[in-house]
Amino acid sequence: MRSALETAQNEAWRRLGLPGTWWTGQERLAIAQECRAATGCAFCATRAAALSPLTVAGRHDVAEPSLPAAAIEAIHRIRTDPGRLGETWFLTLRAAGLGEAPYVELVSVVAVTVAIDTFRRGSGLPPLPLPAAEPGAPSRRRPTGAKPGLGFVATLAPEDRTEADPDLYRDHPGPRRRVGANIHRALSLVPNSMIHWWDVLEELYQSGPQMRDYGVDYRAIGHAQIELLAARVAALNRCEY
Amino acid sequence: MKGDPGSDVPHGDTLLAFADAALGGDKAVLDRAREAVRLAVGDAGLSDAAAVIGGFDGITRIAEATGIPLEPEKAAQTADFFGALDIGRFRRAKT
Numbered sequence: 001m002r003s004a005l006e007t008a009q010n011e012a013w014r015r016l017g018l019p020g021t022w023w024t025g026q027e028r029l030a031i032a033q034e035c036r037a038a039t040g041c042a043f044c045a046t047r048a049a050a051l052s053p054l055t056v057a058g059r060h061d062v063a064e065p066s067l068p069a070a071a072i073e074a075i076h077r078i079r080t081d082p083g084r085l086g087e088t089w090f091l092t093l094r095a096a097g098l099g100e101a102p103y104v105e106l107v108s109v110v111a112v113t114v115a116i117d118t119f120r121r122g123s124g125l126p127p128l129p130l131p132a133a134e135p136g137a138p139s140r141r142r143p144t145g146a147k148p149g150l151g152f153v154a155t156l157a158p159e160d161r162t163e164a165d166p167d168l169y170r171d172h173p174g175p176r177r178r179v180g181a182n183i184h185r186a187l188s189l190v191p192n193s194m195i196h197w198w199d200v201l202e203e204l205y206q207s208g209p210q211m212r213d214y215g216v217d218y219r220a221i222g223h224a225q226i227e228l229l230a231a232r233v234a235a236l237n238r239c240e241y
Numbered sequence: 242m243k244g245d246p247g248s249d250v251p252h253g254d255t256l257l258a259f260a261d262a263a264l265g266g267d268k269a270v271l272d273r274a275r276e277a278v279r280l281a282v283g284d285a286g287l288s289d290a291a292a293v294i295g296g297f298d299g300i301t302r303i304a305e306a307t308g309i310p311l312e313p314e315k316a317a318q319t320a321d322f323f324g325a326l327d328i329g330r331f332r333r334a335k336t
C-alpha cells in the first residue's frame with residue numbers, strides 16, 4: 001500500500017470516532033458498526049432482491065439499537081440497495097424524525113466505512129477494528145449559506161461559503177482543488193463530513209487535478225484502467241451519476 | 242456482468258472481473274481474481290485497483306443517497322451512451 005494511501009486510510013478511520021457536527025463520536029461509530037452489520041440483514045437481502053423494495057415488509061437485524069429507527073433504515077438501505085434510493089424514501093426518513101444535516105453526516109460515515117472495508121477486502125487485508133470514540137459534543141453548526149434545490153438535501157455552493165465555514169472546496173492555497181461539481185457539493189451541508197470523505201477519496205482514487213492530468217500516471221495503474229474500474233463499480237451499484 | 246462487451250483497456254477483463262468479485266460475496270472467486278490482477282499489474286497495481294474500487298463503492302452511495310443530478314453539460318456530453326446503455330433504467334427503479 002502506498003504510504004500516502006495508508007496515511008489517508010488511517011486518518012479517515014480515526015476521524016470516524018471523533019465528535020461530528022451532528023452526532024457524537026460514539027454515535028458515529030455505532031453508525032459504522034450498523035453499516036457493517038447491514039450486509040448480514042435478512043430483511044435487507046429480501047428487499048434488495050425484490051422487484052421493488054416497497055413490496056417487502058419486515059424488520060432489520062439491528063446491531064446498534066441505540067440508534068434511531070430512521071437512522072437504522074437509512075444505514076441499511078444505503079449499504080445494501082443504494083441504486084434505488086429516491087426522494088420519496090428520503091422524505092419518509094425525514095417524517096420519522098431524521099434531520100437533514102444529521103442524515104448527510106450519516107451518509108458520510110457510511111461512505112467512509114464502505115470505502116475502506118471494500119478496499120481492504122479487495123486487497124486481501126482484514127477489516128480494521130473500529131477506533132475508540134473520543135468524547136465531546138457535536139458542534140451542530142449549519143452553514144448559513146446552504147440552499148435547497150440540487151438534490152434531496154441542501155448544499156453549500158462554493159460562492160456561498162463564508163469565512164465561518166471550513167475550507168471544504170480547498171480554495172486555499174488556490175487554485176481551488178475541489179471545483180464544486182455536484183458530487184463535491186453532495187455532502188457540503190456538513191462541511192467537515194465533506195472534508196472527511198474527500199480527503200480519503202483523493203488518495204483511494206485521485207484528486208481532481210490528477211484525474212485531469214492525462215499525461216501523467218499518479219498510480220500504479222493507468223488513467224484508463226482507473227476509469228474502467230470506477231465505471232464498473234458505478235454500474236454494479238446502479239449509480240446514474 | 243450480463244452482456245459484458247469486454248474491454249480494450251490493458252488487462253481490462255482481469256480488472257473488471259476483480260471489481261465484480263470485490264463487490265460480490267464469494268471469497269474464493271475474489272481470491273482468484275485478486276491473484277490474476279497481481280500477476281497482471283503487480284502488487285502496487287493491485288493495491289491501487291482495490292483502492293479505486295473501494296472509493297467508488299463509497300462515492301456511488303453518496304451520489305445516490307443525496308440525489309444529486311448529473312450536471313447539464315455532462316449529461317449532454319454523455320447522452321449518446323447514456324441512451325445506448327439505457328442508464329435511465331436506474332432512475333426508473335428509484336422509490
